Amino acid sequence: MSDADLPFTAALYASTRTEELAPLPWPEEAKRMFLAQQHAAQHAHYQQHYRGMEAWIVEHGGAAIGRLYLHDMPGEIRIVDISLIPEARGQGIGAALLHDLFAQARLRERRVTIHVEKNNPARTLYARLGFTILDDDRGAYDLWEWRAAA
Template structure:
């Protein structure tokens, strides 16, 4: 499946399985996704960094505990890591656990390309795709454009599904 997902990426980009050697990059990536949220917090940069490192560790541990068989993918550009895509695969569903890109690679169509590749795989296997998103996350507009619909609010997140659309 990794090869199929990578086919839809722009030139110079590739996907590969995550390794333990990626943990430092993944911690930096995680921190980059929370910078705006922490901007108004009256902590020192050192306190923010410690908090983010702790939160990354907790998230990473949670994912490994509850989704041990997930696909843990790292997006690379010319051999350098620039993002991640984590997918839990069940018999009927691809569950997008996380997708994140480094700031310099956001708003360049990469998320769309990764989702289109995933949608092609889901359609090929007649599987739905699900994800949780914060209602205020700008990516929610992308998900709606790609055929996802709101299912229910779960805590602070909106559960969205894209139904199985078998390829003919």
């Protein structure tokens, strides 16, 4: 990922919040501006708190379809963010990305962790792939963990 990808990641971020903002009686322009500000704040937060993070744009057929941000930590690989455009969701792409990450984690003898919002529909995917909730006392998020089978 480079700074040139920020317009794409901003649009991707907005696509992950559309349902959440739908019931609000705000004008569409206000929603757009709010989402742009939230994306900028999220990007700054990631840059500050996950120094050295690997930021990848996921592509399919040469077109950007998602993002995957990883942070290497002692004993673990933290998924800082994983998201796909709406058209790419539910097609097995996210699961394939996670399986590749699990293979890397096995080789490096690491666990994989991710913070997941309590209302995120991807929770079923994480549970199906073997993630378990490590800490459910984090406000709107739970900390999930995947470990390779012994």
